Amino acid sequence: MIAILLGAPGSGKGTQAKFLSAKYGLTHLATGDIFRSEIAGKTPLGIKAQSYVKAGKLVPDDLVTEMVAARLNSKEGRYLLDGFPRNLVQAQALSSILAQEKMSVNLVVLLKISQELALERIVSRRVCSQCGEVYNVQTKPALNGKCGICGGAVVLREDDFEVTARKRLMVFEDITRPMIAYYQSEFIFKEVDAGLKPDEVSAALAIFVDSIFAKS
Numbered sequence: 012m013i014a015i016l017l018g019a020p021g022s023g024k025g026t027q028a029k030f031l032s033a034k035y036g037l038t039h040l041a042t043g044d045i046f047r048s049e050i051a052g053k054t055p056l057g058i059k060a061q062s063y064v065k066a067g068k069l070v071p072d073d074l075v076t077e078m079v080a081a082r083l084n085s086k087e088g089r090y091l092l093d094g095f096p097r098n099l100v101q102a103q104a105l106s107s108i109l110a111q112e113k114m115s116v117n118l119v120v121l122l123k124i125s126q127e128l129a130l131e132r133i134v135s136r137r138v139c140s141q142c143g144e145v146y147n148v149q150t151k152p153a154l155n156g157k158c159g160i161c162g163g164a165v166v167l168r169e170d171d172f173e174v175t176a177r178k179r180l181m182v183f184e185d186i187t188r189p190m191i192a193y194y195q196s197e198f199i200f201k202e203v204d205a206g207l208k209p210d211e212v213s214a215a216l217a218i219f220v221d222s223i224f225a226k227s
Contacts, residue, residue, distance in 0.1 A: 018122030021129030022205040028093045032214040041096035076104040119194040122205035133176040
């Protein structure tokens with residue numbers, strides 16, 4: 012099984028990815044984690060990717076796709092892709108690679124959220140500078156600005172400043188629109204209201220995924 016979880020910044024994608032992975036025994040493949048692992052391990056793909064990162068350039072679509080595809084094993088085959096694909100080119104390339112391995116995407120979920128609510132969530136978010144634990148000044152504040160897990164400083168990331176966040180949301184909308192249309196027309200696709208409470212979103216996701224399992 013290969014599931015893809017899509018969602019704009021602020022949609023709660025990280026929270027729901029953890030939920031789905033745990034509930035259904037899926038290997039969670041997050042693009043950022045793969046990049047860091049490949050670069051730290053100095054693999055051939057990681058070395059290529061690092062050359063682009065150091066130059067301040069976007070890693071090419073074909074290299075990103077290759078890095079993710081290298082983690083997919085048709086024999087183990089239960090994966091949740093998070094942060095990939097990011098655009099139509101990557102989505103189509105992934106489909107081609109999977110077809111060669113006699114694999115395919117089983118379902119695609121989009122966490123749908125308004126830009127206004129996403130922006131509100133993003134600018135309220137704080138992250139531990141040491142362990143990465145996520146906080147929120149409204150719903151999960153950090154006591155005295157310190158992480159309750161490791162004691163690290165809880166900060167507002169540069170990506171989460173309002174001006175930057177607005178740009179991120181606009182870019183997401185622009186580059187994902189054609190990809191979403193592709194998945195809607197070719198694959199099992201579901202939109203889930205990410206404006207609900209996290210446990211309500213999880214419940215909606217579970218109903219959808221369970222329905223897919225029941226048909227298989």
